[in-house]
Amino acid sequence: MPQDEIELAAAVHYSFLPGPYTNDWLDIDVRIRPHGVIGGDYCSIFPLSEQRLVLCMCDAVGHGVAAALFAARINSFVMANAHQVSDPCELVVSLNAFLCQRLAITGMYASFFTLFVDLEEMVCEYAGAAHPPAIYHDRRRNTCEALDSETTLLGLEDPLPVACAAGHHALCSGDRIIMYTDGLVEAKNGQAQQFGQAGLTAFSRRHAALGVGDFNRQLIQNIEDFAEHEIGDDMLLMTLCVK
Secondary structure (H helix, E strand, O other): OOHHHHHHHHHHHHHOOOOOEEOOOEEEEEEEEOOOOOEEEEEEEEEEEOOEEEEEEEEEEEEOHHHHHHHHHHHHHHHHHOOOOOOHHHHHHHHHHHHHHHOHHHOOOEEEEEEEEEOOOOEEEEEEEOOOOEEEEEOOOOEEEEEOOOEOOEOOOOOOOOOOOOEEEEOOOOOEEEEEOHHHHHOEOOOOOEOHHHHHHHHHHHOOOOOHHHHHHHHHHHHHHHOOOOOOOOEEEEEEEEO
16 A cells, blocks of 8 residues: 555544543543554544443554554444443443454454443443553552453453453542553553553552643653653553542
8 A cells, every 4th residue: 555545544543533532521532652653553432321321442563554444343333333232341242253263364353442431420430452551540649549440352252261250430520541562561661661550550649730731641651751762562541630
């Protein structure tokens, strides 16, 4: 594919990423730092009602237009089905079945993480498939907790060889949830040391007072400085802060 067409495809692909989202209860900001022109990192925000929304993040294997299309197909499935499922695991299981049944011929697969937010009850429910753990930062205690993925990559085997298990967490004012793809924590410095989950949690504790937009911008900059701008993978970051 000619370079100008790849760049055009990238412009279309990244235009579908959500912009800043805010309501009376929370603020969300999304940042992407592509490694190449186009890749398979993607996230979504789906408001189901004024007080309920679904957040999703995926990382399709590989780079290029095929990975971007695979991620876009995941996004369109979630868009069509988010209103019809009752919990995160139902979404994970149905998405895996769809990928195995309809896209097995591609040989592609993806990690996935989803967060169901209930702002009436001020709780969230989450589930992940081989995706890096989201980080829950407790502002009052200034502590961080990993929200782990419990099942395997999607698109390889149906039914899933490891059962999906959903987790729950209360939402408190000032707290934040950080969702990201693996390029963010796998960035390495000149001594081959990874930024890692430890770097992410330390940054979050150090900058607890920042709003989500400044937090995301400064985190990406911090990682670029750490790796001396030699980033080997896409970095996608979505941060939610409870007001």
